[in-house]
Structures are given as structure tokens and as C-alpha cells.
Amino acid sequence: MxxxxxxxxxxxxxxxxxxxxxxxxxxxxxxxxxxxxxxxxxxxxxxxxxxxxxxxxxxxxxxxxxxxxxxxxxxxxxxxxxxxxxxxxxxxxxxxxxxxxxxxxxxxxxxxxxxxxxxxxxxxxxxxRRTPAIAQARRMVADGRIGVLRHVRVTYLQDWIVDPEFPLVWRLRRELAGSGALGDLGAHIVDLAQYLAGERLVGVSALTETFVRDRPLPGAANSGGAAARGAVTVDDAALFTGRLASGALASFEASRFAAGRKNSLRIELNGDHGSLAFDLERLNELSFHDHTAPAADSGFRRILVTEPDHPYLEAWWPPGHGLGYDHTFVHQARDMVAAIAAGTDPEPSFEDGLQVQRVLAAVEDSAEKNCVYTPVPA
Amino acid sequence: MxxxxxxxxxxxxxxxxxxxxxxxxxxxxxxxxxxxxxxxxxxxxxxxxxxxxxxxxxxxxxxxxxxxxxxxxxxxxxxxxxxxxxxxxxxxxxxxxxxxxxxxxxxxxxxxxxxxxxxxxxxxxxxxRRTPAIAQARRMVADGRIGVLRHVRVTYLQDWIVDPEFPLVWRLRRELAGSGALGDLGAHIVDLAQYLAGERLVGVSALTETFVRDRPLPGAANSGGAAARGAVTVDDAALFTGRLASGALASFEASRFAAGRKNSLRIELNGDHGSLAFDLERLNELSFHDHTAPAADSGFRRILVTEPDHPYLEAWWPPGHGLGYDHTFVHQARDMVAAIAAGTDPEPSFEDGLQVQRVLAAVEDSAEKNCVYTPVPA
Amino acid sequence: MxxxxxxxxxxxxxxxxxxxxxxxxxxxxxxxxxxxxxxxxxxxxxxxxxxxxxxxxxxxxxxxxxxxxxxxxxxxxxxxxxxxxxxxxxxxxxxxxxxxxxxxxxxxxxxxxxxxxxxxxxxxxxxxRRTPAIAQARRMVADGRIGVLRHVRVTYLQDWIVDPEFPLVWRLRRELAGSGALGDLGAHIVDLAQYLAGERLVGVSALTETFVRDRPLPGAANSGGAAARGAVTVDDAALFTGRLASGALASFEASRFAAGRKNSLRIELNGDHGSLAFDLERLNELSFHDHTAPAADSGFRRILVTEPDHPYLEAWWPPGHGLGYDHTFVHQARDMVAAIAAGTDPEPSFEDGLQVQRVLAAVEDSAEKNCVYTPVPA
Amino acid sequence: MxxxxxxxxxxxxxxxxxxxxxxxxxxxxxxxxxxxxxxxxxxxxxxxxxxxxxxxxxxxxxxxxxxxxxxxxxxxxxxxxxxxxxxxxxxxxxxxxxxxxxxxxxxxxxxxxxxxxxxxxxxxxxxxRRTPAIAQARRMVADGRIGVLRHVRVTYLQDWIVDPEFPLVWRLRRELAGSGALGDLGAHIVDLAQYLAGERLVGVSALTETFVRDRPLPGAANSGGAAARGAVTVDDAALFTGRLASGALASFEASRFAAGRKNSLRIELNGDHGSLAFDLERLNELSFHDHTAPAADSGFRRILVTEPDHPYLEAWWPPGHGLGYDHTFVHQARDMVAAIAAGTDPEPSFEDGLQVQRVLAAVEDSAEKNCVYTPVPA
Structure with missing residues (x-):
């Protein structure tokens, strides 16, 4: 490693x-x-x-x-x-x-x-992708539980740089991090949206912003006198909308300026047969609405994704005993090892990673060009 | 009337x-x-x-x-x-x-x-605007409780036309309704976002879609044989992003295709001192995060907006006894009557309504022009 | 009136x-x-x-x-x-x-x-009983949706007398109010529990308490010098458990000392086919768990009780537009008038009210007799 | 081990x-x-x-x-x-x-x-006790954040034996398990209630029940013909109320018959300065109501217990990245090892475990004696 x-x-x-x-x-x-x-x-x-x-x-x-x-x-x-x-x-x-x-x-x-x-x-x-609730949601989408997709709606909000005096760490410098909230948070939600939808973005329109343009250099804060400052060269927030191959609409927001939202990745898919919703701050839960049931009887149900039939759960604890953030890395290791042993290709591939990169590049292009709708190369 | x-x-x-x-x-x-x-x-x-x-x-x-x-x-x-x-x-x-x-x-x-x-x-x-929680939120923003605004995020989701056989009612015809989800739902959220922020949108970038292009004519459904159909001439969904005068970012989504979301108007504002969140399906509650408190002690608090000190509440029931949708019309009548009696101008004025109309027009312009960022005339 | x-x-x-x-x-x-x-x-x-x-x-x-x-x-x-x-x-x-x-x-x-x-x-x-979600819950229980009842669990919590200097109003004097949290809040939850269960309590065991034994007389607070005080002669809180006719267990808690709980009436029923849960502070919602569905697919669903098929809703607003506390009185008036017009007996009858009174008396008896299980006369 | x-x-x-x-x-x-x-x-x-x-x-x-x-x-x-x-x-x-x-x-x-x-x-x-949110709650109680305690309210609900054909496993046999829901779930909540309150129960009144009196022997289910059955010799559910040393009231419910509740341990403490609430199914969250703040501004706040200042969190992930059930065992191991290294006594001691056992015995005594209030030996 x-x-x-x-x-x-x-x-x-x-x-x-x-x-x-x-x-x-x-x-x-x-x-x-x-x-x-x-x-x-x-x-x-x-x-x-x-x-x-x-x-x-x-x-x-x-x-x-x-x-x-x-x-x-x-x-x-x-x-x-x-x-x-x-x-x-x-x-x-x-x-x-x-x-x-x-x-x-x-x-x-x-x-x-x-x-x-x-x-x-x-x-x-x-x-x-290795969060059991996300893997279960993917399974349900693949099984047709939400029908024809109309909307994907994703936000990934954090708040660790709300304070303008938070220092200029590597994640705020383009030469090291590539981009800001976009690459760090946006990459996750673009991947998740496409993974869950089972289809890809064909174009995007984007708006990005850097709210705080310069910050103290790391370590400089305590040195007395005016702290040396440097320019923030990445985005603080990125908002983008897009179209998926099927014609469904997607919306994305990635920000490090949402006070009180610590690691708030929320995703919702609406189809003509149902909807799914997930919130990373409550990662053991998946919300599902079955739109084929009578209206008087239906509503979003909170599935505790801790049953033995749920993805990855056969190896863990009894129902209701939730997992945490780091379990996703255990599952990732498991899937990588299993693929190597089986001689199959693990997902997501580098090809998938490249395609996400193309979406991020289209987002940056659109943001530079007055938000104009920008196709994502196939 | x-x-x-x-x-x-x-x-x-x-x-x-x-x-x-x-x-x-x-x-x-x-x-x-x-x-x-x-x-x-x-x-x-x-x-x-x-x-x-x-x-x-x-x-x-x-x-x-x-x-x-x-x-x-x-x-x-x-x-x-x-x-x-x-x-x-x-x-x-x-x-x-x-x-x-x-x-x-x-x-x-x-x-x-x-x-x-x-x-x-x-x-x-x-x-x-007459929902007590919204009025309370406005009061808190005006009092500086969230500080410098960074984000406004609003969605207004319904699902009453998810079924492609739902008939072509007047709200789906441009000549009567003007627009679809945009004018019906989008107008509300543009007004609310600007009202709560205390400032106006200066430009927008938009994507709209009509998922179901034709529908049975009303009454035709039961007539046997192939039902007569007509074209849907308004949007089913409208997504737009924008900038407020202060530089804060805003995102909007209005849709009638979000299965399971009945009247889901959610609004969140993030500032550098705090955040506010509201959900119309739980209209007696306001969420507030105080970002000036120590992190270990803070989080979104659910304020039940039913205290005598809350807007409009002095006339209603004891704490915890919630109001409903129609109470907003009681409050509206009260405010109109009070303004007439006092000889003052009630808000929102026709001028305010015109400005919202200009935002909606800019949204439609942007949607027609490949999402390009479109200024809202002052 | x-x-x-x-x-x-x-x-x-x-x-x-x-x-x-x-x-x-x-x-x-x-x-x-x-x-x-x-x-x-x-x-x-x-x-x-x-x-x-x-x-x-x-x-x-x-x-x-x-x-x-x-x-x-x-x-x-x-x-x-x-x-x-x-x-x-x-x-x-x-x-x-x-x-x-x-x-x-x-x-x-x-x-x-x-x-x-x-x-x-x-x-x-x-x-x-006239809250649409409660009426809908009753309908679902009667339709066998939760099967054989095992548990009813109800709490009704308020906090308006947490402050020991809150004055000795009429509700705190036995000669006027009869009892304290028990008669005021407990009466509601005993009625609701029996109404929803469709059966009656056969016995109870109870614990009651008066945390603050004396309080300032009303009006005395502002009079300067030591305020005149009087004895609180009712319970501040009442906890009781009981058995229903079918053998199901019930638990009740009524308190005016639950800081932050303004009007928190929560009720849950567990049966072998499903469960129902309700919270008065979110009175337009009903939670239902269908235990006959596969575990991997099930969970408490949040039914917004605002559909035209829901009780009382045919006369109100479109789905998702919630009602408030005072609508229960509109429904009560409607049901009373409808019964008079139809020449039928409205429910709950005075007989039902008497039976609730007998439960409350058994609660007070048990509390006086060291919590001993006390039958409720039929 | x-x-x-x-x-x-x-x-x-x-x-x-x-x-x-x-x-x-x-x-x-x-x-x-x-x-x-x-x-x-x-x-x-x-x-x-x-x-x-x-x-x-x-x-x-x-x-x-x-x-x-x-x-x-x-x-x-x-x-x-x-x-x-x-x-x-x-x-x-x-x-x-x-x-x-x-x-x-x-x-x-x-x-x-x-x-x-x-x-x-x-x-x-x-x-x-090693759940960070519980440890944080204890810290807040000890710091006087909720003031004089009035109520502790705990339920621990599961549903794994709702089906009467679920087999007679060791946990349902008194000679192996000692008791049923009481020892398995009730022991946890008695310990938590006392730990969080910082004081002990002085007496209890209890009701227990075995809803399903006999069940198929393990392995018998698949053998064709009438399965051999055995008697369930432990409680399926236990409800009890009690008094703490300070005079605060406590209520407890432990059940394996709450359909849809998988591992639902909920605890709430109400004091005259504030309240705390926790739900094990959302173990990274702690709800706190500050009753000393103005009513118009207060409500239960959802603290994400993932900050570096929270107990155990200095060693884990950034804010908002939640832990799971098994992390409590990591913390338990840590605390045991740290105590051994420091030569101090780890908590909870065997003495603490004995006292919980005394409470459980008093519960069983009371249940056998018509719910009569039964002191817990000091």
C-alpha cells in the first residue's frame, strides 16, 4: 500500500x-x-x-x-x-x-x-458502492423495482472549510488535488448516480464557485503577526445538472460550505414504479417507495439493510446491528480479492474511473463556458 | 372572490x-x-x-x-x-x-x-410565506443567525402525473397554465428562496423536460376504443441553478414526476454561522444548526414552530399542537386585512410577483438556449 | 357551548x-x-x-x-x-x-x-380519534393488517410545568381537575390504545408521582416579597402497564415533566403480521410495517395520510397538504352532526367515557397500593 | 476467549x-x-x-x-x-x-x-456503554446538562421470534439462558439507564409474558410429519417501571415480539434543564434538548457523534463518517487493556453486573407477585 x-x-x-x-x-x-x-x-x-x-x-x-x-x-x-x-x-x-x-x-x-x-x-x-444499502439499491433498480427512471438527485455536503481561516491544505491546491469539492465529493456522486441508474450521463451544465479565495498557509496560523496566505485554486462548491442516456434528468451538488452537514451524501432516484433514497449519515438505511401499491397504503419505507439477504450482510451481525463507514473498505477488499481469485474483472474498472473523470472535465468545461450544456464523450 | x-x-x-x-x-x-x-x-x-x-x-x-x-x-x-x-x-x-x-x-x-x-x-x-416555520426562518436569517449566505437549495416535488395515462388537464396546457411544474411549483420556490435569503437571483441556468409528450383528453378515458389524446405543452420538470446578488449559489428542482413525493417542498440555507432547513410535509418543524457553537455540542435542532413567540402562533393553540396547510390562507387573509387597515403595503407585492415571473422567463430562456447562464433583469 | x-x-x-x-x-x-x-x-x-x-x-x-x-x-x-x-x-x-x-x-x-x-x-x-392517521390505523387494525396483537405502547409527554415556579393553575388542583397528567393526558392514551386495539384493558399496575409539591399561587408571582404558595394535589406523571382482553401487553406513560416534548403523543402497536406507529407531533403521518413481506424488502413505511381514500380526506386538500390539530374538532363536529342526522349513536359514547374513567380509577388504586395489579371492572 | x-x-x-x-x-x-x-x-x-x-x-x-x-x-x-x-x-x-x-x-x-x-x-x-453517543450522553449528564433527572424511559425491542414456528433455541430455555428478553435485552437497558442516570434503581414493578408457550425443537422443522415441540421456559417480553434513588421515574420494556423492530434500543432522559435521546438503530446520533434556551429557539438537536472531541472518536474517521455495532467491542477491548496497563479498575465491574442481576431478580419477583413494587437490595 x-x-x-x-x-x-x-x-x-x-x-x-x-x-x-x-x-x-x-x-x-x-x-x-x-x-x-x-x-x-x-x-x-x-x-x-x-x-x-x-x-x-x-x-x-x-x-x-x-x-x-x-x-x-x-x-x-x-x-x-x-x-x-x-x-x-x-x-x-x-x-x-x-x-x-x-x-x-x-x-x-x-x-x-x-x-x-x-x-x-x-x-x-x-x-x-460497497455500502450494503447502496448495493441493495442497485439490486432493486436492476430488478425493475423503480421502473423507468425519471430523476436522479444527489448532494454531497460537508462543512470543514466554512471557516475562512481554515488553512490552505493540499486538498485546496489544484496542482495536488486536481479540483476541490468536485473531484473529492463530486467524483463519488457521479459514480454512484451512474452505478445506481445503470446508465451514464450524456451531458452536463455546471456552476462552480470558490467562496474564500485565499487562506492562511498551514502552520502559519500560530506564528503571530499577519499569517502568510495563499490562493485557493480549487472549487469550494460545484452544482451541475445533466441528462442520462435514457433521458432521465440528474442534479448534483458538491460543497464544503454547508454548515452542519458533516458527510451528507444523499441520493434519490425516482422512476415510474417507485423511488429509492439514501443518506450516508444513516448508512444502514434505505428508503423505498413502491408506486405500484395503492396510494392509501404506500409511502417511503425505511429498510434497515442489516438482513442476511442483503449484500455483504451474510458475514456480519444479526438484523438491526448496523455497520459503519470503514466496513465499506472491508467489502472493497473482499470484492477485489474475490475477483482476483475468480479471475474476473472487479468493478468499478479503470475504464469506469476514466468515464467519471470525463464527466468531471465536462463539468469544469461547462462552468468555464457560462454553464452551457456540455456533452460527455462516450 | x-x-x-x-x-x-x-x-x-x-x-x-x-x-x-x-x-x-x-x-x-x-x-x-x-x-x-x-x-x-x-x-x-x-x-x-x-x-x-x-x-x-x-x-x-x-x-x-x-x-x-x-x-x-x-x-x-x-x-x-x-x-x-x-x-x-x-x-x-x-x-x-x-x-x-x-x-x-x-x-x-x-x-x-x-x-x-x-x-x-x-x-x-x-x-x-405564511407558514409559521418559514416566517420564523426569515426572522432568523434577518437576525443574522446564519451569517453570510453560501447556499440555497430547494426542491418542490410531486407525483400526480407519473402515470402516463393521467389525463391532459388544464395545468398541462401552456395556453391556460403558462408553464408546467415551473410556474406551479417553481414559482413558489423561487419566491421562498429569495424571501428567505433576503436577496434576489441575478442569473440562472436551466434544464427542463417533458417526459410524457401526449396524454388522453379529460373524460376520454372511459369512452371505450382508443382514447383521444392531446399534446402536453408544458414542462414536467424544471431544474435550475443560479447566483444570488451576494454571490451565494442556489439550486432548484420542480417536478411532477417524483414518485412518492406528494407535496415535498424542501428548502435549506447554509451560511457561515448556521443553516436552516424546512420540509413542507412536516410544516410545523424548522431545523436549525448553530455553527457558532462547539462542534461536539451542535447539530440540526428540530424546532417545533408552535410557541407563542413564533409568527402567527399567538392566536392558535398551546405548544406542540400543529397547524396545517390551510392555516397559511388564514394568515394570508389576516396580513392582507391588517395591511388594508394600517394603510401599508402588504408583501409580496405585484412587483415581487413580476420579479418572480422574470426569473421564470429567464429559466425558460436558458432551457431553450442550451442551459446557458441567463441574467435576470433587475 | x-x-x-x-x-x-x-x-x-x-x-x-x-x-x-x-x-x-x-x-x-x-x-x-x-x-x-x-x-x-x-x-x-x-x-x-x-x-x-x-x-x-x-x-x-x-x-x-x-x-x-x-x-x-x-x-x-x-x-x-x-x-x-x-x-x-x-x-x-x-x-x-x-x-x-x-x-x-x-x-x-x-x-x-x-x-x-x-x-x-x-x-x-x-x-x-378524529386524526385521519389514527382513523386510518384503526381501519388497518380492523382489516387484520397487524394480525394478533402483542403490544400497545403509548406515551403522552408534555413539558409545561417543568419549571418549579410555574403557578398553581386549575389543572394542578384535584378538586377542579380530578387528577393531573393522568386525567388530562392519560385519558387520551387509554382511549386511543383501546380504540386502536379494538379491545379493552382488563387490569393495570401503576406508579404515579408529583415531583414538585408546591407552587406559587397564580398572580402571586409578581406581588413582591415571598409569593404565596399552595399544594399541588394532582400527579405530575403517571406510568402504568396493563393487559388487554386478548392477552396483549400495554404500557402507558403520561407526564408533564418531559423537557422538550411539547405535545408528544406516540403510540405503537405490534402484532404478528405487522406494526403501526404514530406521533401526534407529526400528525399527518402513519408508520406501518408489513411483517408478511420478505425481511429484505420490508421496514416501517411512512404513509402520508392525505390521500382521498383516507378517512376525512375526501373533503380536504390534494395529497401531501397536511392538516393540523384543530381539524380534529372539525371532524368531531362532522361525526356528531352526521350521527344526529342519521339517528345513530356517535362514538365514543358516554359508556366508553365511563370505561376510560374506570381504567383511570384502577390506575390510581394501583398507585396507592404499591403498584399491585388491579383489575378494571367490566 | x-x-x-x-x-x-x-x-x-x-x-x-x-x-x-x-x-x-x-x-x-x-x-x-x-x-x-x-x-x-x-x-x-x-x-x-x-x-x-x-x-x-x-x-x-x-x-x-x-x-x-x-x-x-x-x-x-x-x-x-x-x-x-x-x-x-x-x-x-x-x-x-x-x-x-x-x-x-x-x-x-x-x-x-x-x-x-x-x-x-x-x-x-x-x-x-462504549457506543460513542452513549458515552457522550453520560458525559453530558455528568456535566449537569440535563439538570435534575425526572424520567428515564427505555425500550429494547426485537422481532426474531414473532413467528410461532421459530424453533426452541437455547435462548428460549431457562436452564441455559436464565431468562428471556429480560436477561438478554433487559440487562442492557437496566445497565444503560443506571449508567446514564448516574444512580441506581431502588425498586421495580413488573409484568412479564410468554406469548408463545411451545415451539418446534431445533432441527425438527424439516423432518416431515408433526414436529416435536418443547416448552418455552423464558419470558418473551418484560415491562417494568421503577424509581431511581433520586426519585426519578423509570420505565423499561424488553420484547422479542415487536414486529419490524430489529434491534431497537431507545433511551430517553428528561431533566429540568434538558433531555437526551438515543436510538441504537441510529447509533451515531444523539438527540439533545437544551431546556435553558428560549423556547422559540429550542428543540431536540441531532448531534452526529463523530467529532474528534467525542469519546473514542479521536482514533477514527473525520466528522460524519459513522461507526457500527462492532466498534463497541473495539472500544471495550481498548478500555480493558488501558485499565490493565494503568492498574485501575475497568467499568462496569462485576459488582455492577451483580447489581443489574439484583434488579432483574426483583423484576421476576414482582412479576410473580402481581406486579407489587419490589425493592432492589442495595
């Missing part, structure tokens, strides 16, 4: 737990973790249970005891590391968004395609 | 009740109701408690015992009736949307301006 | 509105209102729309233009007024609880029985 | 994860797991990550590499194993309820007291 910050901890929890909970044909061994700071990476290896620590990702990739490389770095290094790992014959799991640009993502998808011919697997880490 | 259908009944309830609940300086007398069908209007007068019935609105306006004309007809006749009533020296309450076009709305606003010089009052019936 | 305070205003709203909304065979005329203070009752008559005012209820009962007497006084005068009205040949609607003692309630039920033979009607004002 | 079923898996997840997430002074090594079936326990060891497997708990206790014994067996063997482990010089974590009888619990508490003098630690596994 490359990277040991927030995503590194979450992925470690996934790799450590998957084979302890699920019956897997292969049991992942946590061979080595990689980071640039020798002391910190050594401490992280020890803490999270990795057998070895490396300070150069090229060394990690070169190890014989590494069959799968998990890329948890900021987006600017995804392409380089993931492509090298694939070239070196490793399976790759890469955090989302796949890359910081369409060009990088295309190169990655190409590399994955070539690697696939050699039996290697590549997956992009849209972990929210 | 002109018109005796859904809105006629709701307005009658308002006029009948206002002086029975509130202490008003003037007590409205329900002089006469008007409609084209003599038997039906006579029955409506009797049912709803109007002293007389008229079949021509010109006769209604000519009556000496009528000081105020309440226009509850479909939008295509608003301008003609309201202007004539104002010219005849009557106060006028006109249902929303003010008119079916900007030109009509301008003529109405002009007429109201002239009438105002004569001491007459004109108000447009955006009754949702 | 006798009494013109909170209940007087609510009942007036009911009588005034019922025939304006529903198609009724008889239209109630609001003949006269009665109260002891001549100026106040005159003002109330004028405000609420009663044609005449009386200061002695005996005079009211003697009026020829009065066919129905609506008793809205505190409980200590219910028996005397209601019995006299029945003897005088009037129909009677009496606020709940029917009386302050079982003996009074028995005399009232006797009087109602005799009057019934003369074609007079008597009803007790358990208005919450 | 002794036992490898549901609780065994949950506890394993706790031991495996605690030191990977929290910075602990000691890192637990998972030495050996014990169960009677040699193949099954071997497989469980392998699956859950235990180094060795034993088939006799006496052998486990005798191992030198075992310093702590975690007892996850049914209640009938708790006393024997835990006491032996303590005598053998091991620290002990014992699943709740501490024992099947007061006598056993007393012996265990005695053993713990003796062991404590030798520096050994004993803790009973009321894991729900």
Missing part, C-alpha cells in the same frame, strides 16, 4: 479484516506499506499491521511478496504509481478520483487494459 | 377564519363569489359561506359591497381581472404565479402602482 | 367549519355560548361567531334554539351540566375526561342511556 | 482491531480460543485470527500465554469459568448478563474482589 494517512488507515482496516469476516478463497497478507518519511511510515506499518515499510514506491512495486498495490496517495501521483505497478505485473487498487486529468486517466485505463490481457486486475476505489 | 375550485376553497377557509382567530381591526365580510357555471357557483357560495354568487367577474367588480377582489382563477385570466379590479378601485389579492407572461405581470405591476397612489393594496398569493 | 377557553376556541372552530368543508345533511347553527363573566363571554361570542351569549348554563340549556350542548368546562362541572342538558332533551358533546370520578361518569352514562331512548345523542370528546 | 458464536466473532473483531486503531500501552495478542467441538473451534481460530485452539476451558485457563480470559459462552457457564479464571490469576472480561442468578453473580463479584487485591481486573461486557 502506498500512502498512510486517512485513506491508508481506512484501507488497512479493510485488508486486515476482510478475511476474518468473509470466507475468502485467498487470504490477503499485508506485506508492505510505503511513504516518504521513514519514521512515520515505520510507525504506520507497526500501527496498522504491515510487515514491512518502504520509503520509495518503486521499491514497493519491486518486491516479490507484493502481488497487489493499493494506491492511497493524493491524485497527482495516481497515474505514475498505478501504471508502474501494472507494468510490474501487480494487481492495482487505486483510490478515487482515478486521476487529476482525463489524459492521466486515459493512460491508466490503457495500462489496465494491457495488464488485463496478462490476467492482472485493476479497480478504482469508489468504496461507497 | 373569483374562482371556486381548489384555491377557491382554500381562500374561503382563510377569509372565513381569519377574524375568528386573530384580533383584526377590520372583519372581512364574504360578499360574493364568482364563477361561470350558475349552478356550481351558487352551490359553492352556499357551501363556503359567500353571501352572493355572480357569473361574470365584471359584475363582481362592479358591486358596491365588494372592496377586495381575490383572484383564484387559472393564470391566463389573472391580468385581465386583477387590472380591472384595481381600476375599479378595489384592493386585490391575486393567486400565484402572478401571470402567465412577463408582459402581463408588468401590466399588473403598473396597475398596482397606480392603484397604490389611490390607497389600494395589491398582494400576490405566495401563501407559503 | 359552555366554556370559552382553549377547548371553547377549538370546538368553535370545529362547529364553524364542519359544514363548510363536508357535505352534511344538517348544518349546525352556532346559537349561544355560555360563561360566567358577562363581558368575557360576550367578547368570546363575538370573536368565535356565536349568535348569543349566556352567563348561566341553565339558561343556555333552556333555550329553544339550542338542540345540542357542547360541554367544554373543567371536569368538575361536566356531570351536572351534561346530565341537565340530557334531561332537557338536548344532544350532548362532552369534553374528555368524561368526569372527575367514576360515580359521576356512571350517572352521566345512565343519563345518556335514558336520553338515548328518547332519540338523543351523547358523545365524549376524544378528538384524537 | 471462550465461545466462538455471535459474541465470539464480535469480541474477536474487538481484540484484533483495538491496538490497530488506538494507541495502546499494551498490545493484546490473540493467544487461544476455546470451544467444545474440535473442528469448529479450530476453524474459528483460523478464521478470527487466534493462534491456538482449545476444547476445554480449563486448559485455556491453564495456559501461560493467556493473561486475560474473555468469557463469551451462554450465561449458565459464566460463573464457573470466570471464577476459575480469576482464581488462576487471569484478568477476566465476561459477557453480560453476568450470570443466570444472583447467587452466581455474588460468587463472581466475590471472586473479582479477591482477585482485585492481587491486581487482577474484571469487567462485565455491557458493550453499549
Amino acid at each position: 502506498v500512502g498512510y494517512a486517512f485513506m491508508g488507515a481506512a484501507h488497512s482496516q479493510g485488508w486486515r479484516t476482510a478475511a476474518r469476516v468473509f470466507d475468502l478463497p485467498l487470504r490477503p497478507a499485508m506485506a508492505a506499506i510505503c511513504g516518504r518519511d521513514p519514521d512515520a511510515v515505520r510507525a504506520a506499518a507497526d500501527k496498522h499491521g504491515w510487515a514491512a515499510a518502504e520509503t520509495d514506491w518503486r521499491d514497493l512495486i519491486a518486491r516479490d511478496d507484493v502481488q497487489l498495490v493499493d494506491v492511497c496517495t493524493p491524485g497527482d501521483s495516481h497515474a505514475e504509481i498505478a501504471i508502474a505497478a501494472l507494468e510490474a505485473g501487480k494487481h492495482v487498487l487505486c483510490e478515487k478520483p482515478l486521476a487529476n486529468s482525463v489524459a492521466e486517466a486515459e493512460a491508466m485505463a490503457d495500462a489496465a487494459r494491457r495488464a488485463r490481457a496478462r490476467g492482472q486486475r485493476a479497480m478504482v476505489g469508489f468504496n461507497y | 373569483v374562482g371556486y375550485a381548489f384555491m377557491g376553497a382554500a381562500h374561503s377557509q382563510g377569509w372565513r377564519t381569519a377574524a375568528r382567530v386573530f384580533d383584526l381591526p377590520l372583519r372581512p365580510a364574504m360578499a360574493a363569489i364568482c364563477g361561470r357555471d350558475p349552478d356550481a357557483v351558487r352551490a359553492a357560495a352556499d357551501k363556503h359561506g359567500w353571501a352572493a354568487a355572480e357569473t361574470d367577474w365584471r359584475d363582481l367588480i362592479a358591486r358596491d359591497d365588494v372592496q377586495l377582489v381575490d383572484v383564484c382563477t387559472p393564470g391566463d385570466s389573472h391580468a385581465e381581472i386583477a387590472i380591472a379590479a384595481l381600476e375599479a378601485g378595489k384592493h386585490v389579492l391575486c393567486e400565484k404565479p402572478l401571470a402567465n407572461s412577463v408582459a402581463e405581470a408588468e401590466a399588473m405591476a403598473d396597475a398596482a402602482r397606480r392603484a397604490r397612489a389611490r390607497g389600494q393594496r395589491a398582494m400576490v398569493g405566495f401563501n407559503y | 359552555v366554556g370559552y377557553a382553549f377547548m371553547g376556541a377549538a370546538h368553535s372552530q370545529g362547529w364553524r367549519t364542519a359544514a363548510r368543508v363536508f357535505d352534511l345533511p344538517l348544518r349546525p347553527a352556532m346559537a349561544a355560548i355560555c360563561g360566567r363573566d358577562p363581558d368575557a363571554v360576550r367578547a368570546a361570542a363575538d370573536k368565535h361567531g356565536w349568535a348569543a351569549a349566556e352567563t348561566d348554563w341553565r339558561d343556555l340549556i333552556a333555550r329553544d334554539d339550542v338542540q345540542l350542548v357542547d360541554v367544554c368546562t373543567p371536569g368538575d362541572s361536566h356531570a351536572e351540566i351534561a346530565i341537565a342538558a340530557l334531561e332537557a332533551g338536548k344532544h350532548v358533546l362532552c369534553e374528555k375526561p368524561l368526569a372527575n370520578s367514576v360515580a359521576e361518569a356512571e350517572a352521566m352514562a345512565d343519563a345518556a342511556r335514558r336520553a338515548r331512548a328518547r332519540g338523543q345523542r351523547a358523545m365524549v370528546g376524544f378528538n384524537y | 471462550v465461545g466462538y458464536a455471535f459474541m465470539g466473532a464480535a469480541h474477536s473483531q474487538g481484540w484484533r482491531t483495538a491496538a490497530r486503531v488506538f494507541d495502546l500501552p499494551l498490545r493484546p495478542a490473540m493467544a487461544a480460543i476455546c470451544g467444545r467441538d474440535p473442528d469448529a473451534v479450530r476453524a474459528a481460530a483460523d478464521k478470527h485470527g487466534w493462534a491456538a485452539a482449545e476444547t476445554d476451558w480449563r486448559d485455556l485457563i491453564a495456559r501461560d500465554d493467556v493473561q486475560l480470559v474473555d468469557v463469551c459462552t451462554p450465561g449458565d457457564s459464566h460463573a464457573e469459568i470466570a471464577i476459575a479464571a480469576l482464581e488462576a490469576g487471569k484478568h477476566v472480561l465476561c459477557e453480560k448478563p453476568l450470570a443466570n442468578s444472583v447467587a452466581e453473580a455474588e460468587a463472581m463479584a466475590d471472586a473479582a474482589r479477591r482477585a482485585r487485591a492481587r491486581g487482577q481486573r474484571a469487567m462485565v461486557g455491557f458493550n453499549y
